[in-house]
Amino acid sequence: MNRSIKWRALVVLAVIVVALVYLYPTVAPRDKETNEPKLPKFWQKVLPTEMINLGLDLKGGMHVVFEVQVEEAVDAAMDRNIEEIRFTLRKDRIPLAEATRNEAGQIVLVLAKPEHLDQVNKILNSDFRFLKTVSTKTEGDQVRITLGLDPKEDERIREWAVSQSLETIRSRVDQLGVSEPDIRPQGKDRIILQLPGVEDPNKVKNLLSKTARLEFKLVDEAHSVDSALRDGAPPGSELLYQTEYDPQTGREKKTPFLLRKRVQMTGEYITDARVALDQYNQPYVSLRFDSKGARLFERITGNNVKKRLAIVLDDNVYSAPVIQDRISGGRAQIEGRFTMEDARDLAIVLRAGALPASVKMLEERTVGASLGSDSIRQGVTSIIVGMLLVLTFMLIYYRKSGAIADLALVFNVLLIAAALAAFRATLTLPGIAGIILTIGMSVDANVLIFERIREEVRLGKTPRAAVDGGFSKATWTILDANITTLIAAIVLFQFGTGPIRGFAVTLSVGIVSSLFTAMFVSRLVFDYLLVQKKMKHVSV
Amino acid sequence: MEIIKPGTHIDFVGKRKYAYAVSLILVAITILALFIRGGPNYGVDFAGGVLIEVQFHQDTTAQDVRSAMADLNMAGASIQRFGAVGHNEFLIRVQDTGQELEGLTNKVHQALAQKYGQDQVDIRRVEMVGPKVGEDLRQKALFAVFYAILFILIYISGRFEMKWMMSLAVSAALMATVILLSHIGAGITWLILIALLVTLAVCFILKLQNALGAIVALIHDVSITMGIFAVLDKEITLSIVAALLTIVGYSLNDTIIVFDRIRENSRKQRKMSLAEVINQSINETLSRTILTSGTTLVVVLCLFFLGGPVIRDFALALIVGVLVGTYSSVYVASPILLLWPDQAGQKSGAPSLKGSGNKKAKA
Numbered sequence: 081m082n083r084s085i086k087w088r089a090l091v092v093l094a095v096i097v098v099a100l101v102y103l104y105p106t107v108a109p110r111d112k113e114t115n116e117p118k119l120p121k122f123w124q125k126v127l128p129t130e131m132i133n134l135g136l137d138l139k140g141g142m143h144v145v146f147e148v149q150v151e152e153a154v155d156a157a158m159d160r161n162i163e164e165i166r167f168t169l170r171k172d173r174i175p176l177a178e179a180t181r182n183e184a185g186q187i188v189l190v191l192a193k194p195e196h197l198d199q200v201n202k203i204l205n206s207d208f209r210f211l212k213t214v215s216t217k218t219e220g221d222q223v224r225i226t227l228g229l230d231p232k233e234d235e236r237i238r239e240w241a242v243s244q245s246l247e248t249i250r251s252r253v254d255q256l257g258v259s260e261p262d263i264r265p266q267g268k269d270r271i272i273l274q275l276p277g278v279e280d281p282n283k284v285k286n287l288l289s290k291t292a293r294l295e296f297k298l299v300d301e302a303h304s305v306d307s308a309l310r311d312g313a314p315p316g317s318e319l320l321y322q323t324e325y326d327p328q329t330g331r332e333k334k335t336p337f338l339l340r341k342r343v344q345m346t347g348e349y350i351t352d353a354r355v356a357l358d359q360y361n362q363p364y365v366s367l368r369f370d371s372k373g374a375r376l377f378e379r380i381t382g383n384n385v386k387k388r389l390a391i392v393l394d395d396n397v398y399s400a401p402v403i404q405d406r407i408s409g410g411r412a413q414i415e416g417r418f419t420m421e422d423a424r425d426l427a428i429v430l431r432a433g434a435l436p437a438s439v440k441m442l443e444e445r446t447v448g449a450s451l452g453s454d455s456i457r458q459g460v461t462s463i464i465v466g467m468l469l470v471l472t473f474m475l476i477y478y479r480k481s482g483a484i485a486d487l488a489l490v491f492n493v494l495l496i497a498a499a500l501a502a503f504r505a506t507l508t509l510p511g512i513a514g515i516i517l518t519i520g521m522s523v524d525a526n527v528l529i530f531e532r533i534r535e536e537v538r539l540g541k542t543p544r545a546a547v548d549g550g551f552s553k554a555t556w557t558i559l560d561a562n563i564t565t566l567i568a569a570i571v572l573f574q575f576g577t578g579p580i581r582g583f584a585v586t587l588s589v590g591i592v593s594s595l596f597t598a599m600f601v602s603r604l605v606f607d608y609l610l611v612q613k614k615m616k617h618v619s620v
Numbered sequence: 621m622e623i624i625k626p627g628t629h630i631d632f633v634g635k636r637k638y639a640y641a642v643s644l645i646l647v648a649i650t651i652l653a654l655f656i657r658g659g660p661n662y663g664v665d666f667a668g669g670v671l672i673e674v675q676f677h678q679d680t681t682a683q684d685v686r687s688a689m690a691d692l693n694m695a696g697a698s699i700q701r702f703g704a705v706g707h708n709e710f711l712i713r714v715q716d717t718g719q720e721l722e723g724l725t726n727k728v729h730q731a732l733a734q735k736y737g738q739d740q741v742d743i744r745r746v747e748m749v750g751p752k753v754g755e756d757l758r759q760k761a762l763f764a765v766f767y768a769i770l771f772i773l774i775y776i777s778g779r780f781e782m783k784w785m786m787s788l789a790v791s792a793a794l795m796a797t798v799i800l801l802s803h804i805g806a807g808i809t810w811l812i813l814i815a816l817l818v819t820l821a822v823c824f825i826l827k828l829q830n831a832l833g834a835i836v837a838l839i840h841d842v843s844i845t846m847g848i849f850a851v852l853d854k855e856i857t858l859s860i861v862a863a864l865l866t867i868v869g870y871s872l873n874d875t876i877i878v879f880d881r882i883r884e885n886s887r888k889q890r891k892m893s894l895a896e897v898i899n900q901s902i903n904e905t906l907s908r909t910i911l912t913s914g915t916t917l918v919v920v921l922c923l924f925f926l927g928g929p930v931i932r933d934f935a936l937a938l939i940v941g942v943l944v945g946t947y948s949s950v951y952v953a954s955p956i957l958l959l960w961p962d963q964a965g966q967k968s969g970a971p972s973l974k975g976s977g978n979k980k981a982k983a
Contacts, residue, residue: 164721441748446746473915527915572866
């Protein structure tokens with residue numbers, strides 16, 4: 081018995097030390113600037129350095145779920161295909177009466193001259209392998225070909241849209257300088273973001289969900305804006321608006337522009353975007369293109385001198401300056417009635433790139449920092465008061481054995497905290513509630529043992545036999561009861577997110593650790609008292 | 621110190637008819653309350669919509685807040701005081717009516733800032749849940765509760781009646797059926813409710829007594845807790861579902877302690893009728909039951925009073941759950957074992973003992 085006590089005591093001691101080591105970073109004095117714990121050098125090399133991770137509801141921050149509208153990416157890909165088909169057929173002098181995308185997302189080609197059908201099919205088969213012919217119909221003297229996208233390619237585009245959106249959003253978040261952001265995909269088309277300590281959640285939301293599709297389009301000089309407003313835009317052109325928001329009057333001014341639909345160039349060639357001040361100290365955004373973009377831009381400006389080139393972002397016209405001269409050197413400027421803030425945001429969004437498809441916000445949970453710190457304060461108070469009450473009660477009711485239970489309880493809380501730090505689990509407000517609940521329920525294991533011991537004593541057994549009997553009879557009962565609660569906690573963990581997971585984690589950890597402390601640690605103390613101190617009478 | 625003197629003998633089993641009446645009344649109130657309220661009061665987590673917690677640095681009333689937001693065309697919004705009066709905290713809740721939820725927070729903030737002053741308004745918390753996600757979460761919650769009950773069925777049938785294989789087979793079949801039906805597009809709420817009833821029937825037919833007793837007690841506890849919430853018109857949020865699952869675990873805890881004693885005693889006391897065995901077991905575990913419930917209750921009361929308004933409803937659910945859970949272990953779970961008076965809970969091959977002959981099932 082002696083040897084076994086020594087070994088067990090060592091085990092318990094080892095566990096205590098490990099727990100304290102894991103806990104130290106959380107309670108160590110913090111560096112004033114970085115708020116990181118100040119740990120001695122040797123510690124940083126070998127020992128754990130993580131503090132307990134606080135959830136968003138305690139730290140303050142944003143949790144957002146975006147759904148990537150993958151349909152748009154597929155449609156955009158089909159549109160690009162249409163452009164290329166048009167281009168290719170024109171080269172071979174095959175006239176097209178129509179080339180559009182129908183409601184089902186398929187491409188519809190109408191050949192003006194049916195005798196070209198074979199040639200067209202050959203071209204489609206060789207150059208457009210991802211497009212499968214769905215149907216070919218002859219209507220009078222025209223042939224209508226409907227093309228669908230190969231399902232594997234469809235799938236690939238969708239996946240690409242999501243991963244690209246993820247990268248773009250990540251890039252934007254990086255530029256915002258949020259500390260410890262957590263961005264990950266969920267399911268087939270969702271992205272979850274957790275951004276702790278965000279000052280202005282609205283601005284961040286806007287920034288992240290902006291599609292930021294930059295397009296350069298020519299102004300339609302041949303038709304008048306007014307007649308378009310009256311009768312609709314002529315074919316090949318569209319009406320887009322420039323929206324100016326006057327912060328003083330709070331009113332929006334919308335100026336219509338008639339633009340040629342055809343996109344001259346997009347923002348994909350932008351390598352850099354910076355905010356600069358012009359001669360009137362007004363901020364503008366200066367763009368730089370890569371070599372391909374620079375050449376393209378040079379060609380566009382060269383072909384359209386004295387015409388106006390509209391800069392369109394997400395179908396909003398920013399400006400439509402007159403092209404004075406051919407622009408080489410790959411630079412351009414976006415001017416408008418910007419505030420410094422707007423200009424910076426635009427630059428961020430252009431630098432990070434456009435989202436391949438728009439994103440819809442499905443879920444948002446934001447907790448302000450003030451609520452976060454209030455919650456921590458209230459949570460900790462509850463734990464302390466709750467613990468004190470239970471500790472006192474156990475002492476009164478079970479006397480010396482109560483003291484043993486109290487020891488086990490304190491040890492329990494220590495273990496839970498250390499486990500949270502060690503597993504880098506997140507502590508949330510429900511998680512704190514979980515700790516408190518564990519305090520109440522862990523008492524149960526001890527109560528079961530002590531009640532059994534009392535029974536054994538009443539039956540007249542010796543202290544050793546009473547303790548033995550009490551523990552052995554209670555063990556399976558304790559296990560049964562706790563395992564079922566553990567089942568509920570595990571199910572909660574699986575189905576829950578965020579705060580609920582935090583609760584499931586502390587509950588589970590609490591159950592496991594209370595099993596350990598009640599059965600191993602309490603037993604150890606009892607054995608020690610019985611053997612070493614030769615306890616004659618069980619104080620319970 | 622002892623709260624329950626040894627040798628206490630309260631006739632729980634004899635008084636069980638009064639308990640049935642009480643249970644019936646409580647369950648009836650629950651159903652009535654849910655009916656009157658038109659279903660559970662789903663929070664934004666499940667119904668979708670926006671919830672904004674605002675704190676003002678000056679005294680104000682819900683009326684004032686509403687008038688400040690008058691221009692926003694949010695007539696259906698509910699504005700409630702939250703927490704103590706001096707704190708000037710309010711919850712603004714907008715139902716999901718399909719309108720643009722995304723920009724709403726901003727507009728509300730601006731409207732309030734205009735009326736009260738920029739630094740007088742502090743947006744403490746925002747929760748926005750789109751309708752798709754709300755629906756998702758609702759389904760997940762229901763599945764979670766159902767799966768938990770199935771796993772528990774397996775564990776109890778195994779530990780108390782050694783019927784591991786049977787319970788595993790039955791649970792697997794039930795799980796598979798539910799998953800299949802849910803994919804076909806059956807309404808999840810009704811599906812799970814019916815599945816629960818089927819599970820009970822199966823337990824009854826297969827004589828999985830302990831599981832049946834435990835599960836009926838569970839359903840009893842969860843229903844009554846939801847009923848209280850319906851009566852008080854409190855919201856069912858994700859936290860509350862977490863509390864309900866905890867109650868499931870806790871109530872079970874309790875029930876198992878009693879079952880365990882019953883099993884032990886029926887092995888020891890071959891001459892006693894099942895009813896007497898149950899009575900004795902409950903009396904023996906009474907001390908422990910009161911103590912554990914007591915400490916858990918004390919601790920949850922701390923949460924309720926000190927934990928702050930965000931956790932308060934969660935604590936309330938736990939308080940009700942602990943109380944009802946303790947009660948159900950004694951008066952709901954145990955009497956169900958009396959449906960099979962000659963089986964006494966395990967396969968010890970004991971000679972059949974005639975019970976009190978009372979075949980009345982728990983209503």
